[in-house]
Amino acid sequence: MKAGNMLIAQSGGPSMVINQSLAGAVLAAHKLKAVGKIYGALHGIQGILDENFIDLRQESVATLEAVAATPSSALGSVRRKPTPADCQAIFKVLRKLDIRYFFYIGGNDSAETAHIINQEARAEGYAISCFHIPKTIDNDLRESDHTPGYGSAAKFVASAIKGDDLDNRALGGVKIDVIMGRNAGFLTAAAALARTDADDAPHLIYLPERTFSMEQFVADVKAVMKKHGRAVIAVSEGIADADGTPILAKYTNEVDSHGNTQLSGTGALGDLLANELKSKLNIKRVRADTFGYLQRSFPGVISESDAAEARQVGVAAVKAAVVDNMSSGSIAIKRNKGEPYAVTYEPVPLHKVAKETRHMPAAYINKAGNYVTKAFIEYARPLVGPLPPCERFAQLKKH
Amino acid sequence: MKAGNMLIAQSGGPSMVINQSLAGAVLAAHKLKAVGKIYGALHGIQGILDENFIDLRQESVATLEAVAATPSSALGSVRRKPTPADCQAIFKVLRKLDIRYFFYIGGNDSAETAHIINQEARAEGYAISCFHIPKTIDNDLRESDHTPGYGSAAKFVASAIKGDDLDNRALGGVKIDVIMGRNAGFLTAAAALARTDADDAPHLIYLPERTFSMEQFVADVKAVMKKHGRAVIAVSEGIADADGTPILAKYTNEVDSHGNTQLSGTGALGDLLANELKSKLNIKRVRADTFGYLQRSFPGVISESDAAEARQVGVAAVKAAVVDNMSSGSIAIKRNKGEPYAVTYEPVPLHKVAKETRHMPAAYINKAGNYVTKAFIEYARPLVGPLPPCERFAQLKKH
Numbered sequence: 001m002k003a004g005n006m007l008i009a010q011s012g013g014p015s016m017v018i019n020q021s022l023a024g025a026v027l028a029a030h031k032l033k034a035v036g037k038i039y040g041a042l043h044g045i046q047g048i049l050d051e052n053f054i055d056l057r058q059e060s061v062a063t064l065e066a067v068a069a070t071p072s073s074a075l076g077s078v079r080r081k082p083t084p085a086d087c088q089a090i091f092k093v094l095r096k097l098d099i100r101y102f103f104y105i106g107g108n109d110s111a112e113t114a115h116i117i118n119q120e121a122r123a124e125g126y127a128i129s130c131f132h133i134p135k136t137i138d139n140d141l142r143e144s145d146h147t148p149g150y151g152s153a154a155k156f157v158a159s160a161i162k163g164d165d166l167d168n169r170a171l172g173g174v175k176i177d178v179i180m181g182r183n184a185g186f187l188t189a190a191a192a193l194a195r196t197d198a199d200d201a202p203h204l205i206y207l208p209e210r211t212f213s214m215e216q217f218v219a220d221v222k223a224v225m226k227k228h229g230r231a232v233i234a235v236s237e238g239i240a241d242a243d244g245t246p247i248l249a250k251y252t253n254e255v256d257s258h259g260n261t262q263l264s265g266t267g268a269l270g271d272l273l274a275n276e277l278k279s280k281l282n283i284k285r286v287r288a289d290t291f292g293y294l295q296r297s298f299p300g301v302i303s304e305s306d307a308a309e310a311r312q313v314g315v316a317a318v319k320a321a322v323v324d325n326m327s328s329g330s331i332a333i334k335r336n337k338g339e340p341y342a343v344t345y346e347p348v349p350l351h352k353v354a355k356e357t358r359h360m361p362a363a364y365i366n367k368a369g370n371y372v373t374k375a376f377i378e379y380a381r382p383l384v385g386p387l388p389p390c391e392r393f394a395q396l397k398k399h
Numbered sequence: 400m401k402a403g404n405m406l407i408a409q410s411g412g413p414s415m416v417i418n419q420s421l422a423g424a425v426l427a428a429h430k431l432k433a434v435g436k437i438y439g440a441l442h443g444i445q446g447i448l449d450e451n452f453i454d455l456r457q458e459s460v461a462t463l464e465a466v467a468a469t470p471s472s473a474l475g476s477v478r479r480k481p482t483p484a485d486c487q488a489i490f491k492v493l494r495k496l497d498i499r500y501f502f503y504i505g506g507n508d509s510a511e512t513a514h515i516i517n518q519e520a521r522a523e524g525y526a527i528s529c530f531h532i533p534k535t536i537d538n539d540l541r542e543s544d545h546t547p548g549y550g551s552a553a554k555f556v557a558s559a560i561k562g563d564d565l566d567n568r569a570l571g572g573v574k575i576d577v578i579m580g581r582n583a584g585f586l587t588a589a590a591a592l593a594r595t596d597a598d599d600a601p602h603l604i605y606l607p608e609r610t611f612s613m614e615q616f617v618a619d620v621k622a623v624m625k626k627h628g629r630a631v632i633a634v635s636e637g638i639a640d641a642d643g644t645p646i647l648a649k650y651t652n653e654v655d656s657h658g659n660t661q662l663s664g665t666g667a668l669g670d671l672l673a674n675e676l677k678s679k680l681n682i683k684r685v686r687a688d689t690f691g692y693l694q695r696s697f698p699g700v701i702s703e704s705d706a707a708e709a710r711q712v713g714v715a716a717v718k719a720a721v722v723d724n725m726s727s728g729s730i731a732i733k734r735n736k737g738e739p740y741a742v743t744y745e746p747v748p749l750h751k752v753a754k755e756t757r758h759m760p761a762a763y764i765n766k767a768g769n770y771v772t773k774a775f776i777e778y779a780r781p782l783v784g785p786l787p788p789c790e791r792f793a794q795l796k797k798h
Contacts (some may be wrong), residue, residue, distance in 0.1 A: 072565035
């Protein structure tokens with residue numbers, strides 16, 4: 001163990017359990033003599049650049065535990081991709097504060113940021129452990145079986161689809177639900193966990209991993225309407241055409257600092273698809289909802305295993321950095337073979353997690369590209385856990 | 400008590416607790432010897448016109464209880480306004496089946512339907528009790544202090560805003576949340592129940608009861624951004640300009656069978672407002688979510704008092720019709736004076752509940768027309784009850 005101060009920050013889209021990782025890391029660090037001060041940077045690297053810090057040693061255990069159970073990023077977040085000049089500036093601040101342990105909680109962009117800062121420190125011969133702590137509701141980090149944040153967001157999606165199924169049974173027509181996930185369809189796929197009986201929603205699922213054809217979509221919906229007299233459809237916000245252009249990108253121009261089109265926080269994709277169905281199929285009642293930010297923030301919808309694992313990746317990162325003296329890395333969640341469901345936490349090299357995203361394996365998507373397979377259900381079910389209210393729901397026997 | 404068969408149906412938008420009213424009425428009728436067969440019409444008056452019935456006596460108590468706890472309309476619903484010819488046809492079916500007790504669960508349009516059928520029966524000299532059982536998440540029925548369905552939907556809205564507040568604190572900018580309520584702002588106003596501290600969301604609330612001015616909206620948001628550095632805004636889907644034209648109606652043409660513009664099931668209003676703020680205030684991050692159908696169907700978000708009252712209005716309607724032998728009416732919920740919160744159920748004439756809607760009283764809206772008053776909070780709090788997960792949430796002390 002090298003003695004030094006610790007700095008931790010949160011980045012990217014918040015989740016229901018990202019504060020579990022923060023509490024896990026800080027409470028684990030409390031117990032280790034090598035760790036001096038514990039700084040929290042407000043709003044990720046922006047807080048480091050602005051030297052906007054709080055003293056996490058002064059937060060009581062009770063506060064940290066309450067914060068752990070609170071959605072969103074308690075330190076504040078940021079969507080800023082650091083330039084090389086930013087990284088040098090960040091590194092200067094870390095050196096000034098004698099930071100020897102740096103933890104960055106976020107997705108693959110955050111892993112990339114930790115990776116760049118780590119390289120900067122190596123080049124300068126400055127001894128620091130740079131660790132990425134995984135978080136993303138998109139479930140798209142490489143090396144991990146799944147990511148903290150996914151299970152809870154997936155639970156929201158499955159629950160919402162269950163309620164929507166009942167609503168659609170009452171009034172009929174077509175309901176389109178647009179679900180988050182720019183490049184990976186895992187969250188949209190979780191809609192399938194709502195299905196118990198063969199005629200339950202969702203009836204169709206469209207993922208960014210398969211080329212979206214408007215003609216095929218219209219034909220699929222027509223077939224479902226013929227079979228069930230109604231249709232509930234789960235669509236990923238990131239569906240794209242054969243060229244890889246997001247369907248929505250043709251209609252909007254806003255890009256974020258990573259050069260990405262804004263897909264979330266707008267109802268445009270759902271409306272676009274609804275209008276297409278109305279005009280092509282002459283169905284009177286077509287409605288679209290975009291689940292939006294509720295997927296990552298709706299109070300109380302938390303997967304127990306997700307919350308526990310989010311806590312443990314924070315603990316594991318501190319152990320790897322401080323106790324095991326590893327100079328850098330990320331923490332991957334590996335699923336143990338066999339039943340019952342269990343996982344182990346494994347340090348992996350930063351560059352293996354940085355930048356690129358993981359997609360839904362082909363084995364999880366049906367041949368037609370409009371639903372998931374049983375293999376996906378078996379994969380996802382333990383991550384989400386039971387949907388207690390839904391399991392008590394009933395329909396009339398209708399004698 | 401006159402002996403005869405009973406028919407019950409559900410109409411309009413589903414809610415989280417409309418099946419409580421169904422179970423309440425059916426289980427109450429079970430105990431009364433005057434009631435013969437208990438028919439359920441599928442999809443409201445459409446099921447009567449099509450003679451599409453189920454035998455509700457054959458549903459077990461266990462099924463009815465499970466259905467009571469299930470969101471959406473278990474009998475199916477309909478949005479069809481009966482023509483005079485429809486009413487004559489409906490009446491013929493009722494006579495053929497020797498229906499002497501007719502119960503229609505729904506909003507003011509459903510009360511109007513029950514009223515017309517009742518008048519038809521009187522004109523023909525046919526003895527029947529026609530009762531409306533109130534249901535609407537909009538809380539806009541006259542005669543009642545509040546309506547079954549509102550408390551649970553309001554709980555969803557307040558919870559969602561609480562989660563959204565935490566999300567917005569992390570990433571900043573402006574968040575617009577569009578909430579259901581065509582003519583009445585009660586559901587949008589419930590967003591205010593999310594506020595505990597002075598800087599909590601929502602920061603602005605726009606209701607259909609006040610003229611919406613785009614210029615004032617932009618100025619309001621600018622002021623909030625200056626004060627808090629962020630803004631979470633609750634907007635009713637039904638906001639309208641000085642002429643009473645819905646803001647959204649300028650951008651969409653779809654109307655339902657009641658001649659109303661489609662306001663729900665589209666993200667267009669949120670996107671419209673977001674684009675306005677982006678262009679006028681030059682704020683980079685502006686996002687809009689439309690809470691949509693989740694407000695009335697999301698599993699597990701139920702106000703306990705709402706569920707109990709929804710059950711009791713069903714029981715009260717059967718009592719009024721069968722035991723007290725009243726020929727027609729609706730059941731109003733009256734709030735008892737003083738503490739603790741308690742209500743009584745009172746039969747009221749159908750015509751007093753039919754057609755017209757109730758609006759937010761002026762005392763519930765602030766002078767500027769962009770927030771609610773303390774009087775509204777005191778009114779709404781007992782209807783929604785506690786928000787258990789939110790009450791355990793915490794933020795870092797940030798030393």
